[in-house]
Every structure is written in C-alpha cells, then in structure tokens.
Amino acid sequence: MSPLAREAETNEADVLIIGGGPAGSMAGIALARRGVRARLLDRHRFPRDKPCGGGIRWSVLRRFPDLAPYLAETVPLHEIRRVIMESPSRATVCAESEDPLYLTLRRVDFDAALLQRARTVGVDVIEGARVTDVHVSPGDVLVRCIDGREFRARILIGADGVNSVVARATGLGDGVGDDRLAIDTMEETPRDELWMKDPESLYVAYGYQGYAGYGYVFPKKHHVDAGVGFLVSFYKRKIDASPARCHARFLEDARARGVVMGRSNPDNVKAYRLPLGGPLSRTYADRVLLCGDAGGFVNAYTGEGIYFAMVTGVHAGETAAIALHRGDTSARTLSEYERRWRAEIGEELGDSVRIQRRLFANPALADRVIRAAAVDRKLCRLFARIALGEESLRRRKLTLVWRFALASLRVRLRQRTARAERS
Numbered sequence: 001m002s003p004l005a006r007e008a009e010t011n012e013a014d015v016l017i018i019g020g021g022p023a024g025s026m027a028g029i030a031l032a033r034r035g036v037r038a039r040l041l042d043r044h045r046f047p048r049d050k051p052c053g054g055g056i057r058w059s060v061l062r063r064f065p066d067l068a069p070y071l072a073e074t075v076p077l078h079e080i081r082r083v084i085m086e087s088p089s090r091a092t093v094c095a096e097s098e099d100p101l102y103l104t105l106r107r108v109d110f111d112a113a114l115l116q117r118a119r120t121v122g123v124d125v126i127e128g129a130r131v132t133d134v135h136v137s138p139g140d141v142l143v144r145c146i147d148g149r150e151f152r153a154r155i156l157i158g159a160d161g162v163n164s165v166v167a168r169a170t171g172l173g174d175g176v177g178d179d180r181l182a183i184d185t186m187e188e189t190p191r192d193e194l195w196m197k198d199p200e201s202l203y204v205a206y207g208y209q210g211y212a213g214y215g216y217v218f219p220k221k222h223h224v225d226a227g228v229g230f231l232v233s234f235y236k237r238k239i240d241a242s243p244a245r246c247h248a249r250f251l252e253d254a255r256a257r258g259v260v261m262g263r264s265n266p267d268n269v270k271a272y273r274l275p276l277g278g279p280l281s282r283t284y285a286d287r288v289l290l291c292g293d294a295g296g297f298v299n300a301y302t303g304e305g306i307y308f309a310m311v312t313g314v315h316a317g318e319t320a321a322i323a324l325h326r327g328d329t330s331a332r333t334l335s336e337y338e339r340r341w342r343a344e345i346g347e348e349l350g351d352s353v354r355i356q357r358r359l360f361a362n363p364a365l366a367d368r369v370i371r372a373a374a375v376d377r378k379l380c381r382l383f384a385r386i387a388l389g390e391e392s393l394r395r396r397k398l399t400l401v402w403r404f405a406l407a408s409l410r411v412r413l414r415q416r417t418a419r420a421e422r423s
C-alpha cells in the first residue's frame with residue numbers, strides 16, 4: 001500500500017467529533033459503546049481549562065449512572081445544598097435541600113476526566129488539532145486542520161463550543177447574535193485566598209445592579225469561582241467598563257457585604273462567550289449533528305450548559321450510531337437527534353429563554369419573584385425545582401401563578417405594616 005493510501009486510510013473514521021469538551025467526550029463515549037469507530041479532534045492539549053462557573057445539577061449523577069462512580073473517583077466534586085438568590089433591590093431567598101442540589105467542579109479536571117474516559121472506551125483522540133475547514137459532500141465529510149492535516153468520516157459531530165466552526169461551515173449557525181449571547185467572566189481562586197462564609201451555598205445575584213444579567217459566587221472543593229454575566233446587546237448599550245472592571249466591582253461589592261472574604265485575584269479572571277438564545281433552529285443536516293454550546297444548548301437564565309452538553313452529546317452519538325447501522329446518513333435519518341433532545345430537554349430550554357427574556361428585561365419583576373419566594377417556602381422550592389429541570393414550568397404554571405399572587409400580597413402587607421410601624 002502506498003504511503004498516501006495508508007494515510008488516507010488511517011485518517012478515516014466512521015464519525016469525526018470536533019471538540020473534546022463535555023459534549024464531544026460524551027458523544028465519543030456513546031459511539032464507542034455501540035462499536036462505532038469514532039475520532040475526536042481538539043485544538044487544545046488536555047488538561048485544558050474552560051472559563052466556567054463549574055456548577056452542575058446534582059441529578060447529572062442520576063442521568064449518567066455509569067459515569068457517577070468514575071467521576072466521584074477522578075474529579076474533586078463539591079456538594080451544594082443551598083442556593084441563595086438575591087434580587088436587584090437586594091432581597092434574598094435561600095432554596096435548600098437535604099439532598100445536594102448542585103455539584104461544583106473544576107473544568108480543568110472534569111473535562112480531562114471525561115476525555116480520558118472517551119479514550120479508554122476506544123475513541124481515537126487527537127489533541128492539538130485545530131479545525132479550520134469543513135466540507136460536506138454526498139460521499140463523506142472532510143475536515144482540514146490549520147496545520148494542513150485532513151480527516152474524513154461518514155458523519156461529523158460539531159461539539160466545538162460557542163464559536164463553532166462546524167455550525168458556521170454547514171450553515172446551521174451563522175454566529176450568535178448579540179441578544180442571544182452573554183459575555184461572562186469567571187475567576188477561579190484557591191480557597192485560602194478567597195472564600196465564602198458558607199462553603200455549601202451558591203450565591204446568585206439576579207439582575208445585579210439592575211443589569212440584564214447576573215453575578216455569581218460558587219464554592220468548590222478547593223477554590224471559589226465567581227463572575228458576572230450580561231447579555232452582549234445590553235453590555236454594548238449600557239455598560240461603559242471592561243468585563244474585568246465589572247468583575248472587580250462585583251467582587252468588591254460581594255466582599256463589602258460579607259458574601260466572600262479574602263482577596264479576588266485579577267490574574268485568575270477570564271471572560272468568555274455563552275450562548276443564551278436557546279437551541280439553534282436546526283441542529284442537524286446531511287451527515288452533520290451539533291451538540292453542546294455549538295448547538296446553543298444552555299439554560300438561558302441559569303447559564304447552565306455542562307449538563308445539556310452531556311445530554312446532547314449522548315443523543316448525537318446514539319443517533320449517529322443508528323444512522324450508520326441503517327446505512328443512511330441523510331438529514332432525514334439524523335433528524336431523529338432533534339426528536340430525542342426535544343423530548344428530554346426541549347421544553348426546559350424553551351421555557352428558560354422565555355423566563356430569561358421576562359426577567360432580564362424587567363428587574364422589578366425579578367425583584368417581586370425573589371421577594372415572593374422569600375415569604376413562601378413552597379413557592380421557593382417550586383422555583384428551584386423548575387431551575388433544576390425537575391418540574392415543568394408549563395405543568396405547574398397555575399400553581400405558580402396563584403402562589404406568586406398570594407405571596408406578593410403577603411409581601412405588600414408586610415411592607416405596609418413595616419412602614420406604619422416606622423411612622
């Protein structure tokens with residue numbers, strides 16, 4: 001066999017995955033388990049960091065029971081039992097539970113562990129391979145890297161994050177617009193420099209300073225992660241400071257109010273983009289599937305994306321395996337992917353966009369919601385369960401509306417009584 005023919009052969013796989021974050025690794029694991037030859041390319045070498053708060057719903061362990069013991073063994077996970085939410089006028093409410101609500105983790109550890117798992121189950125992982133071009137033809141898919149290497153496959157899975165080359169090259173996404181995108185900062189600083197009084201509580205300031213966005217402080221096992229996030233459209237119109245400056249102000253404020261103690265370290269601050277407009281209108285095409293941030297799979301008001309990257313990665317891998325088995329890699333067969341993710345997370349993600357549009361555009365409403373939740377524990381619990389995807393907003397809408405109305409009435413009565421007592 002000529003060297004050229006050998007190279008073409010070794011550079012061919014059944015499925016090519018671009019991106020080794022949670023979406024890509026999970027897609028690879030799902031494919032390898034079905035005996036499919038999968039190759040994964042990432043432009044970085046792992047362990048690599050990814051700007052992220054590192055908070056993930058605890059139910060991820062239920063959703064992926066096969067992975068739970070492996071993750072518990074390889075990744076320092078920190079359990080969170082309380083979430084303190086603060087309103088624009090600084091009213092607070094605490095959602096708490098005996099069972100953990102969230103886990104926090106460092107992405108540098110988590111992503112490396114998932115990628116290692118993919119490698120162990122048989123995925124051919126190639127690091128330091130930055131894809132610049134993608135060509136989909138009737139016969140196969142060809143991707144080209146910046147260093148000239150070329151790879152071919154029958155199906156391509158785009159798991160290459162918010163700036164997805166695959167989404168753009170295949171016409172499924174044309175870059176995310178400013179009103180569907182957030183700019184988020186994060187700082188991951190060791191707990192001996194920056195710490196929280198209660199290391200089991202997440203703190204989230206919704207509509208921080210009346211802005212269309214949030215501030216957050218997440219304790220991890222050995223670090224504290226904090227940051228601010230704004231819709232890019234709002235940031236460009238209304239904020240006259242760099243993301244790093246907004247971050248510093250938020251941390252100064254959090255320190256002044258006793259939310260964090262110690263010192264923020266500007267050297268640890270990073271800013272990155274986060275898609276907040278919901279899934280793309282189409283996430284599949286002939287021979288192509290998009291998952292994770294590349295497909296817009298992020299909860300639009302909590303900013304949670306790791307879980308959805310994992311879920312969509314698995315559905316993309318399973319759908320690709322079915323298509324190969326049937327010998328039909330057309331968009332019609334791959335549309336099964338969209339049916340699957342819609343059935344599992346479609347409603348939650350759709351509702352998250354509606355909630356975000358109402359809350360981010362209306363700090364007064366965010367304020368009323370948090371004040372109402374503070375006087376009605378059942379309402380607070382219901383909000384938390386909706387944010388965690390454990391209750392459907394649509395199914396519980398009536399309950400929410402009447403509890404919210406009654407709780408708002410109680411808030412007004414309390415405010416009136418307090419005013420009367422003062423005067």
Ligand SMILES: Cc1cc2nc3c(=O)[nH]c(=O)nc-3n(C[C@H](O)[C@H](O)[C@H](O)COP(=O)(O)OP(=O)(O)OC[C@H]3O[C@@H](n4cnc5c(N)ncnc54)[C@H](O)[C@@H]3O)c2cc1C
Pocket residue numbers: 018019020021022023024041042043044050051052053054055056129130131132159160161162163164165184185186227271272273274291292293294297298303304305306307309
């Ligand atoms: C500041 C911030 C805070 C956040 N906090 C949270 C949080 O607390 N909880 C949560 O759940 N989510 C959070 N998110 C969102 C979360 O980080 C993402 O939703 C998640 O990382 C998506 O995973 P992914 O696998 O789709 O993409 P990524 O994790 O972005 O992985 C994509 C991979 O593709 C690779 N890649 C990209 N382009 C190419 C290319 N051309 N060629 C080869 N490889 C390429 C990258 O190197 C990367 O490894 C946050 C986001 C930001 C910005």
